[in-house]
Amino acid sequence: MELYEVIMAGGSGTRFWPLSRINRPKQFINVSGNDILLNETIKRMDGIIKRENVFVVTGERYRDLIEKEIVNGIPFSNILTEPAGRNTAPCILYAASVLQKDKGDGIMCVFAADHHIKNVEEYRRIIQAAAAQAEKENCIMTIGIKPTYPSTGYGYIKSKESITNEIYSVEQFVEKPNLDRAKEYLSDGGYSWNSGVFVFKVSVILDAFKKYLPKMCEQMNKIIDARGYDNESSVLHDIYPNLESISLDYGIMEHADKVQVIAGDYGWSDVGSLNELGTFHSADNNNNILIGEDIVTFDSKNCIVKSDRGLVALVGIEDVIVVESDETVLICQKDRAQDVKSIVEKLKAEGMSEYL
Amino acid sequence: MELYEVIMAGGSGTRFWPLSRINRPKQFINVSGNDILLNETIKRMDGIIKRENVFVVTGERYRDLIEKEIVNGIPFSNILTEPAGRNTAPCILYAASVLQKDKGDGIMCVFAADHHIKNVEEYRRIIQAAAAQAEKENCIMTIGIKPTYPSTGYGYIKSKESITNEIYSVEQFVEKPNLDRAKEYLSDGGYSWNSGVFVFKVSVILDAFKKYLPKMCEQMNKIIDARGYDNESSVLHDIYPNLESISLDYGIMEHADKVQVIAGDYGWSDVGSLNELGTFHSADNNNNILIGEDIVTFDSKNCIVKSDRGLVALVGIEDVIVVESDETVLICQKDRAQDVKSIVEKLKAEGMSEYL
Numbered sequence: 195m196e197l198y199e200v201i202m203a204g205g206s207g208t209r210f211w212p213l214s215r216i217n218r219p220k221q222f223i224n225v226s227g228n229d230i231l232l233n234e235t236i237k238r239m240d241g242i243i244k245r246e247n248v249f250v251v252t253g254e255r256y257r258d259l260i261e262k263e264i265v266n267g268i269p270f271s272n273i274l275t276e277p278a279g280r281n282t283a284p285c286i287l288y289a290a291s292v293l294q295k296d297k298g299d300g301i302m303c304v305f306a307a308d309h310h311i312k313n314v315e316e317y318r319r320i321i322q323a324a325a326a327q328a329e330k331e332n333c334i335m336t337i338g339i340k341p342t343y344p345s346t347g348y349g350y351i352k353s354k355e356s357i358t359n360e361i362y363s364v365e366q367f368v369e370k371p372n373l374d375r376a377k378e379y380l381s382d383g384g385y386s387w388n389s390g391v392f393v394f395k396v397s398v399i400l401d402a403f404k405k406y407l408p409k410m411c412e413q414m415n416k417i418i419d420a421r422g423y424d425n426e427s428s429v430l431h432d433i434y435p436n437l438e439s440i441s442l443d444y445g446i447m448e449h450a451d452k453v454q455v456i457a458g459d460y461g462w463s464d465v466g467s468l469n470e471l472g473t474f475h476s477a478d479n480n481n482n483i484l485i486g487e488d489i490v491t492f493d494s495k496n497c498i499v500k501s502d503r504g505l506v507a508l509v510g511i512e513d514v515i516v517v518e519s520d521e522t523v524l525i526c527q528k529d530r531a532q533d534v535k536s537i538v539e540k541l542k543a544e545g546m547s548e549y550l
Numbered sequence: 551m552e553l554y555e556v557i558m559a560g561g562s563g564t565r566f567w568p569l570s571r572i573n574r575p576k577q578f579i580n581v582s583g584n585d586i587l588l589n590e591t592i593k594r595m596d597g598i599i600k601r602e603n604v605f606v607v608t609g610e611r612y613r614d615l616i617e618k619e620i621v622n623g624i625p626f627s628n629i630l631t632e633p634a635g636r637n638t639a640p641c642i643l644y645a646a647s648v649l650q651k652d653k654g655d656g657i658m659c660v661f662a663a664d665h666h667i668k669n670v671e672e673y674r675r676i677i678q679a680a681a682a683q684a685e686k687e688n689c690i691m692t693i694g695i696k697p698t699y700p701s702t703g704y705g706y707i708k709s710k711e712s713i714t715n716e717i718y719s720v721e722q723f724v725e726k727p728n729l730d731r732a733k734e735y736l737s738d739g740g741y742s743w744n745s746g747v748f749v750f751k752v753s754v755i756l757d758a759f760k761k762y763l764p765k766m767c768e769q770m771n772k773i774i775d776a777r778g779y780d781n782e783s784s785v786l787h788d789i790y791p792n793l794e795s796i797s798l799d800y801g802i803m804e805h806a807d808k809v810q811v812i813a814g815d816y817g818w819s820d821v822g823s824l825n826e827l828g829t830f831h832s833a834d835n836n837n838n839i840l841i842g843e844d845i846v847t848f849d850s851k852n853c854i855v856k857s858d859r860g861l862v863a864l865v866g867i868e869d870v871i872v873v874e875s876d877e878t879v880l881i882c883q884k885d886r887a888q889d890v891k892s893i894v895e896k897l898k899a900e901g902m903s904e905y906l
Contacts, residue, residue: 212863488902492892504877505905507568507893510886514867516879521860523872523879530866536848537863546844549861 195329195395196300199243200289202390203232203252203260203307204279208538209467209531212522213500216550221307222259225465226474227485232307233265238314242322243303248272249293250307251285278435282390283445287403287410288434291418293396301325302399304392304442310470312461320458324393327361327454334402334450335393336364338386338457344376347466349388349443351455364453367443386457389464392442402450410437410445467531468515468524472498482508486518496528522549551685551751552656555599556645558746559588559608559616559663560635564894565823565887568878569856572906577663578615581821582830583841588663589621594670598678599659604628605649606663607641634791638746639801643759643766644790647774649752657681658755660748660798666826668817676814680749683717683810690758690806691749692720694742694813700732703822705744705799707811720809723799742813745820748798758806766793766801823887824871824880828854838864842874852884878905 206219214220221232228234236248245267251274252260260273274288286304293302303321311317324335338351349370353362367388371379379385403411413433420429438445447453463470472483482491486501494508501518508516515531517524526534541549562575570576577588584590592604601623607630608616616629630644642660649658659677667673680691694707705726709718723744727735735741759767769789776785794801803809819826828839838847842857850864857874864872871887873880882890897905 212861488905490893490896490900490902492889492896493886501879504879505568505897505902507878507880507897508882509880509889509893510883511870511881514881516881518879522863523857523860523874524863524865525867525870525872525881526864527866530849533848533865537846537865540846540848541861544846546846546861549844 196297197243197247197325198293198297198300198302198396199236199239199248200286200293200302200304201232201235201248201250201307202282202285202304203250203256204276204285205306205308206253207308208535210465211534211538212517212519212524212549213468215520217255218259219256219308220465222256222263225471226310229265230263231310231465232260233263234310235305235307236265236268238311238317239303239321242318246272247297247300249274249289251276251289252307253279276434277431280434280437280439282442283403283407283440284410284414284434284437286392286399286442287407287414288417290396290399290403291414292421294400295418295421297396299395299397301328302394302396304390306390306464308465309389310463310465310474312463314460316460317458317462320456320460321391321393323360324456327358327456328393328395328398331452331454332395332398333452333454334398334447335361336447336453336455337389337391337393338455339389339462340457340459341380341385341387344373344380345387346370346373346376348464350379350385351388353384353386353455353457357454361454361456364447364455367448386455387462388443389458389462399446402446406449407438407440407445413437468517468526468534469498469528469531471500471515471517498528552653553599553603553681554649554653554656554658554752555592555595555604556642556649556658556660557588557591557604557606557663558638558641558660559606559612560632560641561662561664562609563664564891566821567890567894568873568875568880568905569824571876572903573611574615575612575664576821578612578619581666581827585621586619587666587821588616589619591661591663591665592621592624594667594673595659595677598674602628603653603656605630605645607632607645608663609635632790633787636790636793636795638798639759639763639796640766640770640790640793642748642755642798643763643770644773646752646755646759647770648777650756651774651777653752655751655753657684658750658752660746662746662820664821665745666819666821666830668819670816672816673814673818676812676816677747677749679716680812683714683812684749684751684754687808687810688751688754689808689810690754690803691717692803692809692811693745693747693749694811695745695818696813696815697736697741697743700729700736701743702726702729702732704820706735706741707744707813709740709742709811709813713810717810717812720803720811723804742811743818744799745814745818755802758802762805763794763796763801769793824873824882824890825854825884825887827856827871827873854884 210220350368352366354365480495488505491508494511499516566576706724708722710721836851844861847864850867855872871882
């Protein structure tokens with residue numbers, strides 16, 4: 195069966211500010227030094243999924259940027275724009291409905307646009323194994339991540355019965371736990387992180403939507419009926435913002451039959467804070483990770499410094515992240531990287547929108 | 551007797567980097583928000599010393615900058631350029647010799663170009679008292695500063711006998727002490743900081759130079775003989791770089807008779823490190839001193855941030871100095887401000903001269 199890729203690229207996460215900005219969120223940032231995260235997501239599946247089968251769902255404000263920066267070979271008609279972000283369920287229903295109309299049935303693999311994978315070969319193997327299972331069993335496959343520490347930042351997937359040597363039926367999707375609970379999950383061994391990657395037949399997921407979110411399906415049908423006609427845009431703008439804002443996990447996964455999980459161990463990262471910058475570059479003798487041409491340190495250690503231009507100099511600084519980018523310097527204690535969003539909130543509140 | 555001002559403006563101190571640069575050392579920086587330190591030095595004596603009586607001694611590389619930025623009323627012929635810096639004794643001899651030739655005798659007040667004074671009225675009173683004493687007694691007056699803490703960063707002047715209620719004869723000039731010694735000096739009460747400000751008759755200091763640095767006087771006479779002639783510049787360049795490099799303290803003060811000290815208490819600062827930035831501005835509720843338009847902090851305290859342009863944002867940062875200036879960001883632990891010069895050394899060593 196033909197494989198399709200659906201990339202959710204509508205996010206406007208603030209935890210990666212000031213590298214990410216309103217007009218250039220994280221999926222459009224070159225974090226690794228190779229390419230922007232969106233393109234790395236696409237390239238990662240080259241040879242397995244044809245580029246003409248890659249669909250990108252994003253916000254209207256990012257359409258021009260995507261057309262400008264996306265790798266070659268993706269038809270611009272495969273870029274679906276949401277007039278308003280309504281969480282993942284409408285996004286995936288939109289893509290699945292378009293796929294059904296334009297291509298017929300097939301296997302769709304749903305990825306986030308702004309994650310990073312270290313071991314791409316293992317990742318490709320896992321996705322292919324999930325696709326084969328989804329085709330054979332008509333099941334909804336979720337890709338879990340084998341936990342490496344008791345994270346309180348991710349949801350978990352609890353496995354039930356073994357189906358193959360690495361595929362399990364899913365007992366439950368679990369919210370982000372507290373630390374004690376997270377430690378239990380880790381030692382239990384039957385839990386994996388929910389990385390938001392799904393693989394299923396177009397027909398299977400559409401059946402699930404019909405069953406669990408029938409109203410959303412009715413609304414979406416009107417959008418799809420108008421696809422290719424003069425009123426396409428006006429119908430989309432009328433209806434899409436009124437779709438229920440709900441995640442695929444809540445709307446479908448927690449109710450659906452035949453949800454299965456395959457857990458990968460391929461160096462996954464959701465690039466969730468500026469600390470992650472450190473994982474893409476090697477450290478110097480003082481355990482400083484210096485990304486950029488002109489960075490000079492004196493008696494400083496355990497820092498991450500990224501400078502796009504000009505000079506950054508540190509004297510006697512420890513455990514600090516410094517990001518110089520586009521008229522902005524952020525200086526953040528390493529263990530406070532999650533609070534970067536508070537600066538973004540402040541900038542909004544104080545009307546300093548030029549820096550957002 | 552006519553009062554003259556001689557401002558030594560040849561310094562290229564590195565402790566104020568990145569605000570100070572090779573092409574714009576500290577005396578040309580507007581630290582207070584009012585005017586550059588050189589001009590504040592001149593304005594401070596307005597009404598006591600005529601601007602046409604103000605002489606500035608500086609390096610050749612700063613002549614254009616001075617002509618461009620100096621306050622009105624200073625004849626450009628009063629700007630004396632040293633082909634090479636040779637410490638303070640040659641600098642003061644040069645100025646005194648020019649004064650004698652151009653103006654005849656008078657009282658010359660020697661100031662550094664890059665200090666700051668909080669209580670200008672008291673400063674003016676002290677300088678006038680010193681000038682009166684120098685005129686009356688034909689003595690060499692040094693201006694001391696009443697110590698406010700046991701500083702190890704300044705030389706000290708030890709007083710001997712009381713001459714008036716605030717003027718003393720000098721027993722000894724003392725090198726920068728260690729902390730124990732500095733504490734003794736402070737509790738003794740008979741010591742003041744040597745701030746490098748001197749007041750004396752032109753004729754008196756020239757007599758002292760003839761006695762203690764006769765060779766330097768002979769060389770200087772050749773420079774002065776050529777002053778106003780076609781060969782002025784070539785003679786200056788031939789001779790000046792070969793003058794002995796020695797401070798006025800070592801070369802004259804420690805040997806001369808009739809050296810007296812008057813100690814002022816007028817909020818003196820040599821603006822010796824970036825920490826001094828804090829003294830010119832008031833702090834916010836978190837004891838952060840924020841100098842510049844666009845600075846945003848979150849959960850940060852006791853910091854000094856100066857930003858010339860763009861945004862500086864702090865998250866979870868304490869006791870740090872941040873200076874953003876002209877393509878450069880310095881991030882320095884407050885108690886390490888003296889080590890900023892090490893960054894300057896590194897930049898030199900690594901050939902990154904564009905940032906010096």
